Amino acid sequence: MTTNTATPKTAYSEINNLVYRSYLPNIISAAIDIGVFDELRYKPMSCAQITDVCGADERIMDALLEVLLALTYLEKDKSIYKLSPLADEFLTQASEFNQLGAIKQFTTHNGPLANLTEALKGNIVDFDQHAWSNESAMRGIEQGTKAGALQNVLAFVKEIPEFKRAKKMCDFAGNSGYYSYAFLNENPDLHAHVYDLEQVCKIALQIKKDEKNYNRVSYHSFDLIKGDDFGCDYDFFFSSHFLYKYDTPESLACILKRINKSMKIGALFVSNHISGGMKGDHHLTLCIVELITRSMGFPTHCLKEDMLRKALLDTGFEIISTKAPNYRLAYPELILAARKIQDV
Template identity: 25%
Template sequence: MKLSQLPTSDVKPAPLVNMIMGAEIFQALATATRRDIFTLTKNPKTVEQISKSLKSDPKMTRKLLNCLVSMKLLSKNEDKYVNEPIANNFLVKESPFYQGDYIRLENSGYDLWKKFDQALKEGTKPVIMKQKMETKDLEKVVDPTFTLTMANFAMRGGAQRAVETLSKIPEFKRARKMLDLGGGTGIYSIGLALLNQNLKVTLFDIPPTLEISKKFLSRYGVEDRFELNGGNYVQDDLGDGYDVVFASHTFYGYPKEMLLSLFRRIVGANTERFKRMFALKIGNWTCVPKK
């Protein structure tokens, strides 16, 4: 076909280009987070100051900083770089809204995404449930970064919304004893305990995770109202007499029958107030055991 001019398109390629460049943009963010650049740039600093703190190559450091400026994470005034509000809020370690653990977890999975084509052809192998049946195995397969990432997720608004919703339930206001099942850092139950000053919480998770929980309890000053119980909740004793049992992002991969057995144990061992709340407030098969 003979053309008189180059073809043009009314469809703009920008969204596609953004997808193509996404991996490179993310790697710049992941590198900056890993090197904790955003904690350094809470206050304005020059390339030389940042490079000296990082013990990095000044030329490559400047390239990365300029990249972060183009991503609107940093701003540059003359020869100094400083965080934009979004970086101060989500990328500085001391911030309660820190997302660095989430970024690290996503970055650790990049090699797996390269095998997507293979998975498309062969399918994926199911999680071996035997790993979740023994505490010692759980301690091997649970990544602390995942636990911290769940806290990152929660503090983006999920925990605040959950706490606000539960705090409006009349039964919760009268609750005195709560079980946080597979509670991880405990961020949800911490929020609930801050609103109900009479609430005592048992946080149940595997022992290595509870070491992380202790740091969060200390950060919010609620250590004296929490009991930490280490074990495997699908087989170990959970205690009884709870007015509230809370669980979030912890039942992944368990078969339905195992969860139903767990829920029957929970309902059978707790207060009448809890049983009424359980039947009234929870409405799908993953939470309501069959009689």
């Protein structure tokens, strides 16, 4: 699979947002099963109160309520949720107009939300960090970035002076290294070090062996859970869609301190992550993504900009520039560039 940085002329987000709506029957059905609509018919409640009366997991319930809010099936005043008139009439058992049976006809028994009701009840599987450690998944992830995400990142990074001078980069949890190959095409002096799980690296060595600049990429097996190191003396450190697992200010600062130690003074750090705050169809899509993520046992799929900024400033970095989320993309990411200014 060759890295191509031509840019699509149309917006794949229009298809992606539509496809994500196919998960809605399972989501609405799970909300019915757990009793969200029936309980809210009695009185408005907070997330914690709904969680309690439904006997649910609060983190997953919180994500579910945000999807229902985005659908306007719920209304929210500060932290209190209440039923919309639409949900009251058609999604509660006590209503003579309820259409619960019709909703059930559209649910499926496969896909990431097939067991959402059980996850809401607290029967959450342990997250499998090897879920994407296979060739099909790796190729699919790379192909997905070609719908505009890769090109969006490259257009931003290639104009940064620190990138133009960089000679050694870390592609952190970089999968097959598809971002690295795009960067190498723009900087002839750069050598990329891609760090990921052992099985991912083995597959990457095979599927990228005929790629241009393959000789300028080194693959390194590592596992952060085991405390593995990820190299040193980097001029450029890139992280895309990985830092979500550090979902508290303390854990994020901890990993950024380790990243700081791997970089030279003056080196460039670039983050590419979903940061939330979307509007319209994108808001609904990302609410669904968050629900899927939490039901799979992963903390979140959103890295808030203010938390990232503060953590970087607290760990020896200064912010250089940012690129706002691009609504043409399937998952509009905030791209943030920072410079290491001191050791920590």
